Amino acid sequence: MDTQIDDTELGDVEVADFRRRVAEFLEANCSRAGDRSGTVGDEDPEGVATARAFQGAMVDAGLGGLRFPTEFGGAGLTKRHQELFNQEVQGWYLPNMPLSISHGMCLPMLDQFGTPEQKARFMPDNISGASIWCQMFSEPGAGSDVAGLSTRATRDGDEWILEGQKVWTSGAHYCDYGIVVARTDATLPKHQGLTMFIVDMAQPGIEVRPLRQISGGSGFNEVFFTEARVPVDYQLGDLGQGWNLAVAMLMFERVSIGAGGGSGLNADRSPGLIVAAQALGLGDDPVLRQGLADLWIREQIKGYISQRIRAAVTSGRVPGPEGSLAKLYGSLLARRVRDVSMTIAGSAAQAWDAEDSEGSRWATACLATAGISIAGGTDEVQRNIIGERVLGLPKEPDPYKGAAWESIPRS
Numbered sequence: 001m002d003t004q005i006d007d008t009e010l011g012d013v014e015v016a017d018f019r020r021r022v023a024e025f026l027e028a029n030c031s032r033a034g035d036r037s038g039t040v041g042d043e044d045p046e047g048v049a050t051a052r053a054f055q056g057a058m059v060d061a062g063l064g065g066l067r068f069p070t071e072f073g074g075a076g077l078t079k080r081h082q083e084l085f086n087q088e089v090q091g092w093y094l095p096n097m098p099l100s101i102s103h104g105m106c107l108p109m110l111d112q113f114g115t116p117e118q119k120a121r122f123m124p125d126n127i128s129g130a131s132i133w134c135q136m137f138s139e140p141g142a143g144s145d146v147a148g149l150s151t152r153a154t155r156d157g158d159e160w161i162l163e164g165q166k167v168w169t170s171g172a173h174y175c176d177y178g179i180v181v182a183r184t185d186a187t188l189p190k191h192q193g194l195t196m197f198i199v200d201m202a203q204p205g206i207e208v209r210p211l212r213q214i215s216g217g218s219g220f221n222e223v224f225f226t227e228a229r230v231p232v233d234y235q236l237g238d239l240g241q242g243w244n245l246a247v248a249m250l251m252f253e254r255v256s257i258g259a260g261g262g263s264g265l266n267a268d269r270s271p272g273l274i275v276a277a278q279a280l281g282l283g284d285d286p287v288l289r290q291g292l293a294d295l296w297i298r299e300q301i302k303g304y305i306s307q308r309i310r311a312a313v314t315s316g317r318v319p320g321p322e323g324s325l326a327k328l329y330g331s332l333l334a335r336r337v338r339d340v341s342m343t344i345a346g347s348a349a350q351a352w353d354a355e356d357s358e359g360s361r362w363a364t365a366c367l368a369t370a371g372i373s374i375a376g377g378t379d380e381v382q383r384n385i386i387g388e389r390v391l392g393l394p395k396e397p398d399p400y401k402g403a404a405w406e407s408i409p410r411s
């Protein structure tokens with residue numbers, strides 16, 4: 001039975017009790033510092049196992065999937081509990097980065113668009129970390145223009161057959177399930193002929209090939225579908241509604257990247273950088289001090305943007321273009337963090353001793369920063385969205401508007 005309680009205001013005692021429960025859990029299971037140098041997917045098997053175990057402990061403590069109903073594996077608590085949790089967790093390092101996409105994007109999609117059967121089947125294991133999920137949108141010929149994607153799904157009795165290729169799929173090499181968008185009708189305009197599916201990554205017909213990044217990590221993958229069969233009841237949302245669902249999922253992604261939905265990359269960096277600068281005797285450098293103060297101020301602003309957006313997500317609303325504002329702000333801030341970090345690290349970030357894991361960590365973080373401006377839609381694409389949907393500027397011209405996808409020339 002669903003034991004979700006009313007979203008009425010909590011009393012002072014309840015608030016204090018809940019804060020104490022969260023604080024005790026954080027003390028017992030988390031640290032104040034952690035390695036935040038990589039991107040989602042970079043983790044080794046040990047890091048993935050740690051994330052699963054950590055999430056299991058969250059669930060055991062009654063803190064997993066806080067605002068999701070107990071019948072679907074959540075804690076059945078309220079939006080207010082989620083807000084309190086978000087506040088308490090500030091400044092802590094949670095070893096859950098491999099779950100960022102699973103929880104930041106796939107879980108809200110299952111919650112908002114899944115059938116009752118899909119929710120009952122998939123949400124408990126997703127919430128507990130027993131299954132980890134990835135997102136498969138981008139293709140070699142469709143990144144910013146994801147609506148132009150070519151992966152096909154053809155109906156065959158009680159199944160759909162997937163054919164095609166995805167790329168840049170973070171974490172696919174350790175994921176158990178994925179959410180994929182595929183073209184189910186090529187005769188319709190590109191935005192209309194798409195449908196979303198849940199895919200079991202371990203099934204025949206799916207091949208995952210890891211890619212090597214400039215940062216040295218290997219978090220991305222190519223995913224090939226060769227006659228991969230998907231049961232009809234794994235369709236997520238209505239037939240032909242894939243674009244609307246994809247937009248919702250991209251907004252969850254932008255919120256997750258821009259507003260710090262679990263990714264270590266979004267933790268405030270200025271406190272750690274100040275400590276590092278002081279340890280290296282750079283605490284009196286006026287230009288560096290100015291740079292650090294600037295970062296601190298911008299991190300506070302990011303915190304307020306995050307708060308506003310988390311409130312929207314927590315209330316169960318699919319975020320609108322404010323997700324693009326958060327994402328753009330987050331990626332511009334990440335570049336500033338990178339520049340200040342490199343000033344502090346100096347040459348040690350370019351050429352470090354084999355034994356110097358710190359130098360390697362700074363370099364990895366620096367190289368991984370560029371990806372933040374690309375993942376979840378590039379800075380240019382966010383600016384387009386903000387221009388059109390917030391500022392009301394004219395839309396980009398599209399010479400093929402309304403044309404059947406199959407009639408549009410593509411490479």
Ligand SMILES: Cc1cc2nc3c(=O)[nH]c(=O)nc-3n(C[C@H](O)[C@H](O)[C@H](O)COP(=O)(O)OP(=O)(O)OC[C@H]3O[C@@H](n4cnc5c(N)ncnc54)[C@H](O)[C@@H]3O)c2cc1C
Pocket residue numbers: 039101134135136137138139140142143144145167168169170171370371372374375376377378379380381384396
């Ligand atoms: C760290 C990271 C993680 C990722 N994880 C995933 C994942 O898990 N799943 C997934 O599906 N994808 C993932 N991606 C892929 C990501 O979504 C795409 O890389 C992104 O959407 C851009 O697509 P593209 O690389 O094909 O570049 P393109 O779309 O080819 O863009 C190339 C350049 O053209 C510019 N451009 C394109 N169109 C316009 C326009 N209309 N106006 C102005 N400029 C434009 C872009 O800004 C960019 O500078 C990830 C990427 C990164 C970096």
